[in-house]
Amino acid sequence: MSTTEEFRRNSDNFCYRHPDRQSFVLCQRCLRTVCPECRTPAAVGVICPECMAQQRAAATPAQKKAQRRWARSRPVAVVADGRPTATLAIIAITGLAYIIGLIPGVGGLLTNALAFSPLYLVPQFGPIEPWRLFTAALVHSGFFHVGLNMLVLWFLGRNLEPLLGRGRFVILYLLGALGGSVAVALLAPTTFVVGASGAIFALFGALLVIGRHIGADIRVIAVLIGINFAWPFVVAFITSLGSGSFVTALNNIGVSWQAHLGGLVVGAVVGLIYARTRSTRQRGLQTGLLIALTVALIALLVVPAVVYF
Numbered sequence: 001m002s003t004t005e006e007f008r009r010n011s012d013n014f015c016y017r018h019p020d021r022q023s024f025v026l027c028q029r030c031l032r033t034v035c036p037e038c039r040t041p042a043a044v045g046v047i048c049p050e051c052m053a054q055q056r057a058a059a060t061p062a063q064k065k066a067q068r069r070w071a072r073s074r075p076v077a078v079v080a081d082g083r084p085t086a087t088l089a090i091i092a093i094t095g096l097a098y099i100i101g102l103i104p105g106v107g108g109l110l111t112n113a114l115a116f117s118p119l120y121l122v123p124q125f126g127p128i129e130p131w132r133l134f135t136a137a138l139v140h141s142g143f144f145h146v147g148l149n150m151l152v153l154w155f156l157g158r159n160l161e162p163l164l165g166r167g168r169f170v171i172l173y174l175l176g177a178l179g180g181s182v183a184v185a186l187l188a189p190t191t192f193v194v195g196a197s198g199a200i201f202a203l204f205g206a207l208l209v210i211g212r213h214i215g216a217d218i219r220v221i222a223v224l225i226g227i228n229f230a231w232p233f234v235v236a237f238i239t240s241l242g243s244g245s246f247v248t249a250l251n252n253i254g255v256s257w258q259a260h261l262g263g264l265v266v267g268a269v270v271g272l273i274y275a276r277t278r279s280t281r282q283r284g285l286q287t288g289l290l291i292a293l294t295v296a297l298i299a300l301l302v303v304p305a306v307v308y309f
Contacts, residue, residue, distance in 0.1 A: 087157030118185035137196040176202020183262025198263030205267025213275035
């Protein structure tokens with residue numbers, strides 16, 4: 001991500017011990033920005049090296065003795081190294097689901113069990129299966145589909161995950177998948193969809209908002225979002241020149257622009273929540289806002305059931 005002069009002058013956007021390393025995580029005690037190398041996981045949040053040293057120095061002899069016993073009996077906590085572990089895990093799980101899907105006689109069953117359609121949320125059409133709101137992100141329609149999504153996930157995740165932390169990144173990804181499914185339920189209530197596009201666009205949306213908030217140059221990100229979102233409409237328009245029906249062509253290209261839109265909007269909202277609740281003292285507010293967003297998305301699922309069924 002390229003940066004503006006305003007961004008580079010703001011030391012809060014960089015690790016206080018490594019001024020060349022961008023970060024979005026604060027020490028829970030001194031609230032200074034720390035990079036993955038300088039973080040020590042604590043019971044809540046992370047602690048910078050100086051605060052950790054002060055904490056150890058202030059410990060009583062009894063506390064130090066207890067800590068030594070604990071260290072001998074339990075594995076030592078490993079400081080986060082900044083590697084996009086959650087991103088790699090998501091790619092691995094999604095890739096495994098794709099490989100299993102290639103097994104004759106199993107692939108179809110897996111897709112049918114994990115894919116999403118709003119009809120699975122309506123009692124009139126059978127048992128309600130809400131997990132499909134998320135599991136649709138695990139299955140894809142082909143190699144190009146899964147390969148492109150995972151490639152974009154890698155490029156975005158390796159920047160966003162160290163910036164946000166693994167937990168926040170996973171929450172962003174899951175809420176993006178949920179937002180994409182909810183948008184499909186609202187805008188295309190009889191559609192059967194697969195793919196992680198909603199979650200991917202959520203990463204785009206969060207990166208756009210967070211980048212703007214910390215003063216980064218977001219023009220490249222905005223252009224990429226515009227190109228990716230407009231692509232199915234451009235293809236449908238070109239196709240409709242021969243058929244004469246833009247709507248029919250848009251429905252036949254096999255790209256769920258509804259999921260893209262839902263993921264993008266939800267990702268932008270989550271990014272705004274993260275950007276405005278960076279302080280450790282705002283952790284409760286951040287959690288509450290994320291829960292409220294999840295409840296609001298689930299509540300929206302009532303709308304298509306009332307309007308269309």
